[in-house]
Amino acid sequence: DGNKLNKVCKDCYHIITGCTDSEEKKKRGILEIESAEVSGNSVICSFLQYLEKSKTWQKAWCVIPKHEALVLYMYGAPQDVKALATIPLLGYAVDDTPRSADLPHSFKLTQSKSVHSFAADNEELKQKWLKIIYLAVKGETPDCCNDSHISLEDQQESTAKLESTNGL
Numbered sequence: 619d620g621n622k623l624n625k626v627c628k629d630c631y632h633i634i635t636g637c638t639d640s641e642e643k644k645k646r647g648i649l650e651i652e653s654a655e656v657s658g659n660s661v662i663c664s665f666l667q668y669l670e671k672s673k674t675w676q677k678a679w680c681v682i683p684k685h686e687a688l689v690l691y692m693y694g695a696p697q698d699v700k701a702l703a704t705i706p707l708l709g710y711a712v713d714d715t716p717r718s719a720d721l722p723h724s725f726k727l728t729q730s731k732s733v734h735s736f737a738a739d740n741e742e743l744k745q746k747w748l749k750i751i752y753l754a755v756k757g758e759t760p761d762c763c764n765d766s767h768i769s770l771e772d773q774q775e776s777t778a779k780l781e782s783t784n785g786l
Contacts, residue, residue, distance in 0.1 A: 657679075657681050657696055659683060659684050659685065660681050660682060660683050660684060661682045661683070661684055661687050661750055661760050662681075662682050662746060662747060662750050663679070663680065663681040663682070663696075664679075664680060664738070664743060664747075665677055665678070665679055665680070665739070666678060666680045666736045666737065666738055666747070667721065667724075667736065667737035667738075668680070668692060668734070668735070668736055669717075669734075669735040669736075669737075670733075670734055670735070671733070675721075675737070678692040678693065678694065678702065679692070679693040679694065679695055679696045679698070680692050680693075680736070680747075681693070682707075682750055682751075682754065687750075687753075687754060687759040687760060688706060688707050688708050688754045688757065688759065689704055689705065689706050689707065690704065690705040690707055690751075690754075691703075691704050692704070692705070705727065705734060707727070707751060707754035707755050708754065708755060708756075708757050709729055709755065710727040710728060710729045710751075710755045711727070711728045711729065711755070712725065712726075712727060712748065712751055712752060712755055713725060713726045713727075713728065714744075714748055717735060717737070721737040722741075723737055723738040723739065723740055723741055723743070723744040724736060724737035724738075724744075725737075725744060725747070725748060725751075727751070727755075
């Protein structure tokens with residue numbers, strides 16, 4: 619075959635190269651982590667409405683995985699193979715003021731010129747997301763085994779203190 623590249627199935631490729639599935643997964647980019655992989659082992663996951671810049675609101679499957687609790691992955695659907703986008707949450711400012719009466723359960727993440735707006739279906743879901751996000755933006759990972767309740771007022775107070783010490 620003159621040392622030409624030939625197409626082979628994945629199983630044959632692994633036999634020929636000696637490369638295993640786990641090694642193959644390590645080579646994947648950050649957007650190529652399957653939704654099913656992270657959704658089943660996540661701190662939180664659900665559909666949220668998402669708005670970036672002045673585009674229209676879109677429904678996105680949002681996931682914060684346990685193994686990477688400082689990153690928000692966004693997929694088109696729970697079964698998607700590749701994330702549409704990722705947001706490293708560390709350093710973002712959180713504004714939980716609703717954007718409009720049309721979206722009473724919205725909040726936004728801002729960092730420099732980057733603004734990401736989200737809206738949950740209800741207030742309870744919004745508060746669950748905010749509880750996790752408030753920790754992530756400060757570089758803290760949630761204690762998944764400890765179901766301690768942090769009130770929104772406590773979160774806002776600690777965020778205000780953090781911003782005042784950082785001169786924001």
